[in-house]
Amino acid sequence: MKVTPMAKLTDAQRQERALNRARKAALEAEERDRRREEQRRRSREETRLSQEELQAGVLCPGCGEPINDQLGNWPPPAQMSEEEQRQRDEADARYRERHDQCDSPVRWSTAGSRAEHCLYCCPPPPLNPQAARALLQLISAHEEAQNRGSAAGSHT
Ligand SMILES: [Zn+2]
Ligand SMILES: [Zn+2]
Numbered sequence: 001m002k003v004t005p006m007a008k009l010t011d012a013q014r015q016e017r018a019l020n021r022a023r024k025a026a027l028e029a030e031e032r033d034r035r036r037e038e039q040r041r042r043s044r045e046e047t048r049l050s051q052e053e054l055q056a057g058v059l060c061p062g063c064g065e066p067i068n069d070q071l072g073n074w075p076p077p078a079q080m081s082e083e084e085q086r087q088r089d090e091a092d093a094r095y096r097e098r099h100d101q102c103d104s105p106v107r108w109s110t111a112g113s114r115a116e117h118c119l120y121c122c123p124p125p126p127l128n129p130q131a132a133r134a135l136l137q138l139i140s141a142h143e144e145a146q147n148r149g150s151a152a153g154s155h156t
Contacts (some may be wrong), residue, residue, distance in 0.1 A: 004038075063098050064124030068113040091116065106139050 009017075060067050074080070074088055095107065095116045104119040111134045125135075 012067045060117055062120050063117060065094075065115040065117065066113070067117070067125055068117070069115045070112065071114045072112055074114060078084060081128070087114075106142055110135070139143060 053079060057066055057068065058069070059065065077085075080088065091114060095118075099118045099121060102118050104121075104122045106119060107116040107118050108122075108124075110120065110125055
């Protein structure tokens with residue numbers, strides 16, 4: 001085997017090696033980025049629940065409440081029994097405790113369920129177009145209720 005001593009490298013050869021090293025480093029960095037992005041994508045998909053899991057009553061990975069507790073929507077406040085009002089207040093207190101620092105502008109819940117979730121902590125539920133419309137209605141209804149609440153509060 002013929003060994004070429006390092007000292008005999010020409011400037012051109014040295015430059016080429018340096019270039020190859022730089023190219024290799026760039027490729028490796030690209031590959032690292034790609035892998036990191038892939039991991040991020042996968043973790044997003046894993047926290048997002050499938051429609052089947054939703055039906056099976058799994059708990060929200062964000063807050064631990066059921067995504068759909070099957071309890072049915074709350075009746076309108078005027079029609080709530082004392083017991084239901086008490087439960088509503090408890091649920092509200094639980095939500096506030098869990099999401100004390102979140103500052104989420106709205107809460108969301110799935111149709112037919114009383115469990116409330118945060119926009120920030122809780123991964124969004126899987127949506128079919130119907131469910132998406134229902135969710136948007138819920139959000140706007142909740143915003144309206146909140147606006148009414150603050151209007152009533154300032155009206156002293
Ligand atoms: Zn939260
Ligand atoms: Zn949640």
